[in-house]
Amino acid sequence: MGELTNTSVRLGILASINLSFLSARIFKCFILFLLMNLIAFSAIAKHSVTDIFLVNPNDPVKMMDSDNDSYTSDVDCDDNNPLVNPGAIEILNGIDDNCNGNVDEGLCGNGILEAGEACDDGGLNDPASSCYNCQIVNDADGDGFxxxxxxxDDDININPNATEIPNNNVDEDCNGLAEVYDLALTTITSSPINNSIGDIIKFTFTIANEGNTNVNNIVLQVTNPSGFTPVNIDNTPLGWDNVASSFTVISELSSAxxxxxxxxxxxEVGSCEEDFTIIGEITSFEDLQGNSLEDIDSQPDNSEASxxxxxxxFAFPCGSNCALTCRSNVNVSVDELSCMAEITPSSISxxxxxxxxxxxxxxxxxxxxxxxxxxxIDASMVGMLITYELSEPECNNKCSGIALIEDKMAPTLSVQDFTVS
Incomplete structure (x- = not known):
């Protein structure tokens, strides 16, 4: 009985020791587990959320756009240059602007094969392997272009360096424009009638550029009849030469x-018997390079009214007293060539x-x-008495008379041939 008790006590002590040892091991493992997790979380804390996602290969990859051109680095072949991306336009600069794998594709040079160039690449001196078909020099007319x-390319006189010949419907300098020079002039007056001595009358000259090319240095010649004196010249907006009696339009006059x-x-005088006609004529003009030009449908300085x-x-001191006197009876003859005649105010007064x-x-x-x-009137009215009425617009005065329509053409005899025996 005593031995059994001692054995039980020893077994109890051993069990207690074993349990204590097992609990210690479990505790150590638990502590080690906590330490490992703390180290892992510390490492994670040093990185961004994006970096955490990159750990998982199944998550989508977020690409960068370093040059802020709205194209990410997976498609932008130069993410440090905002001018280079798939949406850019390819230009002749020796780089792949639109990221399609080609350099300067479809682009030509400057038209001339310069020293050191393997092809016409606009001075880039690219090797022959990078030449494109349109850059290969083909000069059929031998003008160097x-x-x-x-x-x-069949006419040696037509190339980008040629001198343009105006008004011939040919684009010699290859700028896309066959230059036409055409200036037109209109002249009006604000007071054509009823002017008195001492009155200042304004005439307006309007120069229209009806050609397709800009011009400048237009010279407008003004012819003054006797009885008129130019005044207020200092108030005119453009250059006036009192000796030459001309204006010079210095500013550029655009097409249309x-x-x-x-x-x-x-x-200065007040009689309708004077010639009070102001005449303006464009006598010369230049292109923007200072070259004298010719008008397509006019000859300069030739006094050709057509x-x-x-x-x-015109500006006349006519009808200032509003008086009218008509001839009571006049004879009007039809023209022997046209068989017509015009009854005018001056012919009946x-x-x-x-x-x-x-x-x-x-x-x-x-x-x-x-x-x-x-x-x-015409020949069908010959022999008729026509009544005419003349009116003056300012005072509305009127006078009237009778006109006899006549035919004063010499008679024409028609004689038939006959034989007298």
Missing amino acids: NSAFDCN SNISIDYYIQL EDDQDEA EDIDTDCDFYYTITLFDENGLELPTNV
Whole structure:
């Protein structure tokens, strides 16, 4: 009984020792586990959330855009240059601008094979292996310009270095424009009638550039009749040469635009018998390089009234007293060539100059009192008595009279041949 008790005690002590030893080992393992996890979390804390994702190969990769051109480094072949990306336009610069794997594809040079160049690459001196078809010099007319730049490689006089010949419908310098120079002039006055001695009258010259090329240094010649004196010249916006009696338009006049010049004169005499016609004519102009030019449809400085580079305007002291006196009876003969005649204010009044005809209104009536459509009569009216009425617009004064339409052409005899036996 005593031995059994002792044995039980020994077994209990051994069990207690074993349990204590096992608990110690478990505790050590637990402590080691905690230390390992602390080390792992410390390492993770040193990195960004993005770096944590990179640990997992199944997560999407976030690429960088270092040059901020909206293209990430996986497609941007130079992520340090914002001008280089798949959306860029390829230019002739020796690099792959649009990231398609080619350099300067489809681009030509400057048209000339320069020293040291293997092809026409615009001075980049690329090796022959990088030349493109359009950069290979093909000069059929031998004028020294690549056919890719020469707009007519069959004509030695046409190339980018040629001198443009205006108004011939040919683009000699290959700038895409066959230069046409065409200036037109219009002249008006603010007071064409009823002017008195001492009045200052304004004339306006308008120069229109109807060509397709800009011009400058336009010279406008002004012809002053006797009885007019230029005044207020200092108030004109452009250069006036009092000796030459001309304006010079120094500023550039663009194609399809115009410029107006105000010209003032003072009336010195007051008779419609004087010639009060102001004439303006474009006598010369230049291109932007200072070369003298010719107008396509006008000859400069030739006083040809039918050309559009010359125009005139009238200013008369007519009808200032509003008085009208009509001839009571006049005879009007039709022209022997046209068989027509025009009844004008000056032909039925002694007080109206022919230059002042435009100011008055004339109305014709037939023998039945019906108004005629115009003041032109023809041979069908010969022998008729036409009533005319003349009116002055400012005061609305009127006078009237009778016109007999005549045919004063010599008679024409028609004789048939006959034989007298």
